Every structure is written in structure tokens, then in C-alpha cells.
Amino acid sequence: MKKIINLFFIMLISVSIVSAQKPSVEKSIPTDPLVKVGKLKNGLTYYIRQNDKPENKVEFRLVINAGSLLENEKQQGLAHFTEHMAFNGSENFKKNELVNYLQTVGVKFGADLNAYTSFDETVYILPIPTEDPEIFSKGMLVLEDWASGLTMSEDEIDKERGVVLEEYRLGQGANQRMRDEYFPVLFKDSRYSERLPIGKKEVLENFDYSVLKNFYQDWYRPDLMAIIAVGDLDIAEMEKEITKRFGQLKNPKNPKKREVYKVPNHEEVRVSIATDKEANFNQVQIIYKHENFETETLSDLRRELTHQLYNGMLGSRLNELRQSPEPPFLFASTSFSQFVRSKSAYSSFAIAGENGIEKATKVIAEENKRVKEHGFTQAEFERYKKTFLNNYEKQLKEADKTESNRFASEYIRHFLSDSPIPGIKFEYEFYKKEIESVSLDELNQLADQWITDNNLTIIVTGPEKETNKMPTESEILTIFEEVKKSPIAPYEEDELAESFMESIPKAGTIVDSKEISELGVTELLLSNGVKVVLKPTDYKNDEIRMRSFSFGGHNQYEMEDYYSASNASSLVRESGFLNFSSTDISKMLSGKSANVSPFIGGVSEGMSGSASPKDLETMLQMTYLYFTNPRFDEEAFGSYISKNQMLYANLLSSPQNYYSDQFSRILSQDNPRGGGFPKSEDLEKVDFKRAFEIYKERFADASDFTFMFVGNFTVEGIKPLLATYLGSLPNLNRNESWTDLGIEAPEGVVEKEILKGSDPKSYATIYYHGKTDYNPLKNYQLSSLGEVVTNKLIDVLREEKSGVYGVGASAGMVRLPNEKYYFRIAFPCGPENVDDLVATTHDILKDIKANGVTEEDLNKVKQAQLKGLQEDLKQNNYWMNRLYSFYYYNDDLSDFLNSEERIEALTKEDLKKVANEFLNEEQYVQAILLPEEAE
Numbered sequence: 001m002k003k004i005i006n007l008f009f010i011m012l013i014s015v016s017i018v019s020a021q022k023p024s025v026e027k028s029i030p031t032d033p034l035v036k037v038g039k040l041k042n043g044l045t046y047y048i049r050q051n052d053k054p055e056n057k058v059e060f061r062l063v064i065n066a067g068s069l070l071e072n073e074k075q076q077g078l079a080h081f082t083e084h085m086a087f088n089g090s091e092n093f094k095k096n097e098l099v100n101y102l103q104t105v106g107v108k109f110g111a112d113l114n115a116y117t118s119f120d121e122t123v124y125i126l127p128i129p130t131e132d133p134e135i136f137s138k139g140m141l142v143l144e145d146w147a148s149g150l151t152m153s154e155d156e157i158d159k160e161r162g163v164v165l166e167e168y169r170l171g172q173g174a175n176q177r178m179r180d181e182y183f184p185v186l187f188k189d190s191r192y193s194e195r196l197p198i199g200k201k202e203v204l205e206n207f208d209y210s211v212l213k214n215f216y217q218d219w220y221r222p223d224l225m226a227i228i229a230v231g232d233l234d235i236a237e238m239e240k241e242i243t244k245r246f247g248q249l250k251n252p253k254n255p256k257k258r259e260v261y262k263v264p265n266h267e268e269v270r271v272s273i274a275t276d277k278e279a280n281f282n283q284v285q286i287i288y289k290h291e292n293f294e295t296e297t298l299s300d301l302r303r304e305l306t307h308q309l310y311n312g313m314l315g316s317r318l319n320e321l322r323q324s325p326e327p328p329f330l331f332a333s334t335s336f337s338q339f340v341r342s343k344s345a346y347s348s349f350a351i352a353g354e355n356g357i358e359k360a361t362k363v364i365a366e367e368n369k370r371v372k373e374h375g376f377t378q379a380e381f382e383r384y385k386k387t388f389l390n391n392y393e394k395q396l397k398e399a400d401k402t403e404s405n406r407f408a409s410e411y412i413r414h415f416l417s418d419s420p421i422p423g424i425k426f427e428y429e430f431y432k433k434e435i436e437s438v439s440l441d442e443l444n445q446l447a448d449q450w451i452t453d454n455n456l457t458i459i460v461t462g463p464e465k466e467t468n469k470m471p472t473e474s475e476i477l478t479i480f481e482e483v484k485k486s487p488i489a490p491y492e493e494d495e496l497a498e499s500f501m502e503s504i505p506k507a508g509t510i511v512d513s514k515e516i517s518e519l520g521v522t523e524l525l526l527s528n529g530v531k532v533v534l535k536p537t538d539y540k541n542d543e544i545r546m547r548s549f550s551f552g553g554h555n556q557y558e559m560e561d562y563y564s565a566s567n568a569s570s571l572v573r574e575s576g577f578l579n580f581s582s583t584d585i586s587k588m589l590s591g592k593s594a595n596v597s598p599f600i601g602g603v604s605e606g607m608s609g610s611a612s613p614k615d616l617e618t619m620l621q622m623t624y625l626y627f628t629n630p631r632f633d634e635e636a637f638g639s640y641i642s643k644n645q646m647l648y649a650n651l652l653s654s655p656q657n658y659y660s661d662q663f664s665r666i667l668s669q670d671n672p673r674g675g676g677f678p679k680s681e682d683l684e685k686v687d688f689k690r691a692f693e694i695y696k697e698r699f700a701d702a703s704d705f706t707f708m709f710v711g712n713f714t715v716e717g718i719k720p721l722l723a724t725y726l727g728s729l730p731n732l733n734r735n736e737s738w739t740d741l742g743i744e745a746p747e748g749v750v751e752k753e754i755l756k757g758s759d760p761k762s763y764a765t766i767y768y769h770g771k772t773d774y775n776p777l778k779n780y781q782l783s784s785l786g787e788v789v790t791n792k793l794i795d796v797l798r799e800e801k802s803g804v805y806g807v808g809a810s811a812g813m814v815r816l817p818n819e820k821y822y823f824r825i826a827f828p829c830g831p832e833n834v835d836d837l838v839a840t841t842h843d844i845l846k847d848i849k850a851n852g853v854t855e856e857d858l859n860k861v862k863q864a865q866l867k868g869l870q871e872d873l874k875q876n877n878y879w880m881n882r883l884y885s886f887y888y889y890n891d892d893l894s895d896f897l898n899s900e901e902r903i904e905a906l907t908k909e910d911l912k913k914v915a916n917e918f919l920n921e922e923q924y925v926q927a928i929l930l931p932e933e934a935e
Contacts, residue, residue, distance in 0.1 A: 031421055036049070051402070056232050063226040084160050090149045093142070093145060098145075103863075109794060165204055171198055181272060192261065192340060273471070274461045277758075278463075279464070288347070310336065310446050375440065395428070508527040529733065536714060542712065544619075545710045551603060553739070594610070594615040644680075645683055660677070671743045752926070759931060765825070786824075796844060810824050842921075
């Protein structure tokens with residue numbers, strides 16, 4: 001029910017809000033006229049916007065400007081606990097009635113209905129259907145209860161302790177242990193170091209009821225609240241409703257001051273080095289802390305423009321280094337952005353391989369110095385300006401097709417951090433005009449402001465193992481001193497070509513055309529045998545999606561070629577096409593929205609991509625070149641191998657990764673091609689020449705490929721481009737199919753304990769499986785049974801037993817390379833509870849087989865499916881997935897069309913029948929993760 005905001009993500013994705021030169025005009029940033037922003041007399045702020053995507057739905061948010069920083073010593077973890085109690089009893093929804101009611105109207109718990117608590121805020125997320133006024137009114141009632149009507153019954157508090165403690169348990173592990181070491185260094189003398197939202201175990205176990213209630217009474221008050229409503233609504237009516245329902249809320253007579261807690265400045269360089277036996281990666285974070293700047297005027301908005309340009313250009317440089325023959329890191333980023341509510345930071349982050357921390361640290365320090373001393377080049381600047389404006393232009397084109405939840409997120413940031421909300425039309429026009437006044441010199445001065453001698457903290461974390469040497473604090477400081485003293489050359493790059501292709505290929509022809517009016521689809525057959533499926537839509541204004549497939553895949557090859565074959569498409573993506581490296585391709589796509597990615601799977605190969613309508617030809621050119629002229633680059637091969645060695649070296653140190661790997665090996669009876677995580681030594685089995693031979697073999701013949709296009713195009717408009725770039729692809733008229741390697745799950749009942757890790761954490765998976773004849777109706781019914789079982793497990797394992805934080809069931813049928821079914825249940829829990837919870841799960845399944853499910857359980861799932869289908873039918877991605885499946889499996893058209901009818905026809909008897917058919921107590925795998933100390 002919450003997402004504790006992780007420091008890593010704060011540093012990587014927060015909105016930029018800091019310094020630069022100011023124009024002389026100090027006009028305020030306007031507010032988007034399409035959003036109604038107001039404040040009630042009691043101080044409650046509201047945001048209302050009419051938006052039709054998705055239709056018949058409103059996205060509500062209740063935002064509380066209070067989080068874990070406001071807890072006193074006895075309340076550590078209770079801001080988050082309060083959030084949990086919002087779903088466990090209120091004035092109008094007793095105990096678990098709120099979740100049950102919302103499920104009956106199609107709102108899924110967790111997926112739709114959710115909330116999160118962070119250091120500074122608590123946010124509740126509530127999507128509500130709008131067709132029925134009574135349902136809509138009850139949605140408003142939920143918001144009212146959250147704001148002021150939580151009952152906080154003692155019984156429910158005690159029950160919820162177990163759930164919150166399970167969430168606490170989930171957060172334990174290598175990352176938590178290392179964070180506990182470096183947070184006191186990073187946030188020295190700051191409240192952020194001692195008020196993690198999850199809190200303290202001893203507090204969660206023992207707090208007095210009144211202490212929790214006091215937090216709710218102190219901080220859930222109208223002057224710290226915002227109501228956000230975006231969706232299919234009438235603005236005037238919604239404003240009346242908010243005024244009527246929330247205008248009566250009162251602030252305390254003597255309200256506590258809402259402190260904004262600072263992160264103190266410091267002159268000295270701080271270093272923290274933390275290791276753990278279960279850590280997956282070596283990581284380095286380099287953080288220069290800075291004060292926040294207000295973003296209120298147009299000059300402030302222009303300043304943000306300069307920051308975005310700087311961040312984007314430096315990000316491109318680091319990505320180029322990542323593609324180098326001997327990459328210094330697996331991933332790296334550097335940007336200026338908001339760090340915590342009261343502080344910004346210029347921060348760098350990198351993931352390195354074994355013994356690679358010193359190199360990664362040095363390279364990042366050098367790149368920062370390179371920008372500081374030499375700045376960016378004019379070519380980089382011109383290129384990224386195109387990328388920047390293209391991104392905003394794309395948002396502008398999609399303005400009337402933007403999802404309501406995106407607007408809601410903007411308004412949350414405005415309420416909490418005064419982030420501007422002028423609207424995309426104003427932003428695009430403003431940035432398009434102002435970007436021409438930004439000079440390269442102006443951008444190059446930013447590094448001097450951001451890369452300083454004070455307020456610097458360096459954090460190094462990684463696996464604790466003999467083969468992984470970690471630097472000392474003095475060695476880290478020495479790296480920075482040496483970089484500071486050493487000369488550094490300016491950035492250089494080769495001149496780029498103006499286009500991917502000097503001449504277009506000789507076009508093929510369209511030899512046949514067929515319309516499927518029921519689907520709004522047109523099928524084309526090209527002269528080289530390529531089949532094309534077209535589905536024009538208006539769901540997005542600036543999007544065309546592409547997917548293709550041909551049967552074959554890497555199962556065609558013997559074991560000696562497996563590693564080369566399974567890595568072949570990744571190697572080509574790393575290398576590029578013609579004489580263009582992947583870095584060249586990225587640069588040449590500046591200002592364009594187009595991408596293509598080839599793949600080779602077990603039973604098929606193909607390509608996927610997307611583009612703006614204006615860049616459709618670019619996407620098709622890239623497709624043509626990935627087919628006909630893949631690039632063979634030994635330097636790119638070396639880079640790929642190096643990065644993946646970094647990735648795989650310590651992956652299985654994580655108990656969860658180790659468990660997943662072992663479970664895959666059980667299901668495949670330890671077949672080396674049956675799944676599981678790759679090992680670092682497997683990369684030594686990839687042969688450069690053989691990998692590219694296999695890639696060329698897989699894409700040598702386009703005659704058995706089917707391409708699908710969904711999005712904003714016309715059939716007649718796209719035909720010439722298809723004939724040119726797809727109709728000219730090579731044609732060998734091969735007749736290929738898939739290969740079944742005979743990888744099967746073990747027969748009978750397999751129960752296994754997997755021992756790994758030091759934390760008291762377990763994970764249970766129960767996996768029913770077997771051979772079956774694929775049947776689309778039974779597949780749907782089996783999948784629906786999984787949804788019913790998920791809700792039932794939440795009710796019993798979480799709400800009744802307080803034994804889990806999250807639990808889920810999923811089910812379905814697989815058709816290729818052989819027909820089979822699966823029904824999977826998985827949940828984390830405490831080792832002391834695992835036997836009871838597993839036994840209870842089996843009892844629930846046995847009860848469903850014997851007695852079926854209730855009408856209420858059935859209707860919850862049907863309503864969620866109907867609501868989901870209503871939204872999915874207006875999504876390009878949904879249509880692409882459905883069409884892909886339809887043509888991949890050569891399905892019956894009638895099965896494609898009857899989704900709603902199938903949902904309406906689902907009965908309790910159907911679910912009971914498939915439960916008895918597929919939940920075979922004599923055919924399942926059960927694997928339990930236990931800590932090693934439990935042995």
C-alpha cells in the first residue's frame with residue numbers, strides 16, 4: 001500500500017528546480033487555464049480538470065503535506081501506519097468494507113486503489129468510474145473518510161501491525177543494511193537520517209493506540225491537504241462537491257507547525273563505504289548538495305530550461321562511454337535535480353563491475369571536470385536542442401490524449417513543491433522561443449556552480465567478497481585529487497552523416513489486399529511474401545507502433561550454439577547497422593521519435609518499434625537496415641560482454657534472485673536452456689562470428705514475416721513506404737517452424753526448500769502445471785480463477801491472518817512450443833509463518849474446488865475486467881498485443897471479438913469446474929525460500 005521513496009530514484013528522476021541567468025522581465029509563470037485551482041476557507045487546496053482519457057473515469061488524489069519527518073520519537077513508522085489504517089475502517093466503511101466495495105465497482109486493490117508515504121508527504125490514489133452517480137458519490141465519501149473519518153479501532157490496529165511488519169521485513173536485506181551505514185553520512189545532522197518512512201520495528205510492534213491517533217489528528221488537517229480530481233467530470237459541479245464535503249473540516253485550535261527540515265551544508269568531503277555479502281552490484285554515488293531555488297517567474301522557467309539541456313547533453317556523453325569497448329560502468333547518470341524537499345543536488349550515479357569502483361569513480365569525476373573546463377560542443381548543443389523540442393512537441397500533440405493520472409501527478413508536485421503547471425501549450429511555446437536565446441557559454445557556466453569543493457558526499461557500496469576489492473576512503477579521495485590536478489582534453493566526436501540511407505531500395509509491390517471490417521483491419525500481401533496487418537486508430541495523435549514475427553528462433557540451433565544464438569540480437573542492437581554504431585544512431589535520431597529493436601526468441605524472431613507519424617519512414621529505414629545490413633563490430637561485442645559480466649557477476653548473491661534461479665531450474669529439470677539467470681562464465685561461450693552468422697540466418701528471409709502496425713496513419717498513406725522498405729526485403733521462400741526442445745516441468749508433487757540469505761525472510765511459490773489442449777474459453781476461465789484466488793488470498797492471508805504484505809495468483813495456458821497450463825501462487829512472509837500460510841493456501845484452493853466461489857467474489861473480478869476492457873479498447877498497445885496474438889497463433893476471428901460477451905457469461909460454475917480440472921493436488925511444484933540459519 002505504499003512506495004517508500006528510494007534515495008536512488010529521488011536522485012535520478014526528480015524534477016529539476018535550480019539556478020541560471022535571468023532575463024530582465026520578471027513575469028509570473030501562468031497556471032494552465034484548463035485546471036481549476038482553489039482554496040477553501042479552512043486552507044484545503046483543490047485542483048479540478050476535465051479530461052476524457054480514459055472515458056467514464058475520474059482520478060482522485062488526497063495529498064497530505066505530512067510524512068515521516070513529522071513523527072516524534074514514539075511515532076517512527078506511524079505516518080505510514082496511518083496510511084494503512086485508511087483501508088481498515090472509517091465512519092462510512094467498517095473494517096475491510098472499503099476495499100470490498102471498491103472491488104465490486106471494478107477498482108482493483110493495489111493496481112488501482114493505492115497510496116504511498118514518503119519523508120514529506122502521504123498520497124492516496126483513488127480511480128472511480130463516473131457512469132453511475134451513486135458510485136461516484138461513494139468515491140467522494142471515501143475521500144472524506146480518509147481526510148477526517150478514520151476510526152482507528154484497536155482491533156484493526158493490532159491486526160494491521162502484522163501486515164506492516166511484513167512490509168518492514170520485505171525491506172530488509174543488503175540494500176537496507178548498506179543504506180543504514182551511509183544515510184547517517186549523507187544526511188548527517190539532518191532528520192532525514194533518522195525518519196525512514198517504514199519506521200522502527202520496536203515502535204511498530206509496541207506503539208500505544210493513542211500515539212497513532214495523535215499523528216492522524218495533528219497532521220491530517222485541511223491546511224495541509226489537497227484534493228485532486230481529474231477526469232470525466234463537470235468542473236463547476238465538482239467544485240461544489242468539494243466545497244460541501246470538505247469545507248466543514250476544521251483545523252486544530254493550536255496546530256503544530258509544519259516544519260521543513262533542512263539538510264545542513266558542510267565544508268568537508270564525506271565518504272561512506274559499505275559492503276554486504278548479499279549485494280548485487282558495485283555502485284558509486286557522487287552528490288554535491290545545493291540550495292533550492294524558487295520557480296515562480298518566467299526567468300525561473302528559463303533557468304529550468306538550461307538545466308534540462310545540460311542534464312540531457314551530459315547524459316548522452318555518459319551513455320556513449322557505456323558503449324565504449326571497455327565500458328567503465330554498466331550504467332551511469334548525472335543531473336541537477338531536487339534531492340529532498342529542502343535540498344537540490346548535482347548527483348552522479350554509476351553501477352560498476354567487480355573491482356571497478358575506482359575506474360567508474362575516476363571516469364565520472366573526469367567527465368564532470370571535462371564539462372567544467374571545456375564545456376559542451378556546439379554540435380552537442382544543436383543536437384540536444386532538437387531532442388528537447390521534439391519531446392515537448394510530442395507532448396503537445398498528445399495534449400488531448402493525455403491520461404488523467406499524468407495530470408494528477410503534476411498537481412501533486414505543484415501542491416507539495418510549487419512546481420509550475422503552465423500547461424504543455426505554454427511550455428512548448430515558451431521553450432521554443434527561449435531556447436534560441438540560450439547560449440552555449442551560459443550552459444557551460446553551470447558546471448562551475450554545481451561542481452564545488454564543499455557539500456560533497458561520496459557513497460560506495462558493493463558485494464563483500466574476496467574477489468571484489470573495494471577502495472578505502474583515502475583511495476576515493478585520492479582519485480578526486482588526482483583528477484583535479486591532471487589535465488583533461490576536450491570532448492571530441494566524428495562528424496555524422498545526414499541520413500541513414502544514401503539511396504532508397506527498389507520497391508516491391510502490393511499483390512493483395514483484404515479488409516477485416518469487424519476489426520477495422522487491413523491485410524496486405526507484398527510481392528516478397530511479407531504479410532502486413534494495418535490497424536489505423538486515433539487513440540494517440542503522435543504514435544505508430546510496429547511489431548513483426550517469423551517462426552524459427554534460437555531453438556533451431558544445437559546446444560553448442562545456444563549462447564551465441566540467444567545473444568545474437570542483443571549484440572546487433574549494441575553494434576548498430578551499416579557503418580553506424582549504436583551511439584551514432586542515437587545521435588542521428590536527435591529531434592526524431594523513432595526506434596527499432598530486433599529480437600531472437602526461442603521459437604521466433606522479429607522486430608518491434610515505434611515512431612511519430614512524421615518519423616515513420618525513419619523507423620522503416622532502420623527496420624530495413626537491421627534486416628539487410630546489421631553491423632559486425634568486435635569493439636561493440638567486447639563492450640556487450642564487459643557490461644553483462646558486470647551484471648551477472650554477483651546477481652545470485654541476492655536471496656530472491658537465487659531463489660528465482662533455483663525455481664526456474666526446478667521447473668525445467670535443470671535444463672541449461674530452461675530459464676534461470678545467466679552466469680558470468682556463460683558469456684565466454686558466446687562466439688562473435690557465430691552469433692552474427694546466426695543473426696543473418698534468422699533475418700535472411702522476410703517471406704515468412706508478418707508485420708503489424710497500429711496507430712495514427714491511413715492505409716493509403718502508408719502503403720508506398722511499406723512497399724519500399726518492407727517489399728524490398730530479401731526473399732528465400734524458406735518454410736520454417738518452431739522447434740520443441742522437450743523442456744518439461746517434473747511430474748508429480750515436488751516440494752523443495754531453498755536456503756539462502758541471512759534475513760528472517762521467506763518466499764513461497766505453489767505452481768500447478770500440466771499438459772492440456774489449448775482452449776480459448778478455458779484459458780480465460782483459468783485466468784479469471786487466478787484473479788478470484790488473488791482477492792481471496794488477500795482477504796485471508798493479509799487481512800485475516802496479517803501474515804503477508806502482498807500475495808498474488810496468475811494462471812493461463814501456453815501454446816508454443818507445446819500446449820500446457822500453469823497456475824501460480826506466490827507470496828513473501830516470515831519463516832515462522834510459512835508452513836501455516838502455505839497450508840491455508842492449499843485449504844482455500846480445496847474449498848473452491850469443493851464449494852466454488854461466491855457471487856460477490858465472481859462479480860468483483862467481472863467488474864474489474866469490464867472496466868479494464870473499456871479502457872484497453874482505446875489503447876494502441878492493447879490492439880497491438882491482441883493482433884499479435886491473433887496472427888501469431890492463427891486464431892479464430894470470432895474468439896477475437898467476443899471479449900465482453902465472454903466476461904458477462906462467466907459463472908461460478910465455470911470457475912469451480914476449471915479449479916477441479918487444473919488444480920491437481922498430485923501435480924505441482926512447491927518451493928520455499930528460507931534463511932540459511934534455519935537449516
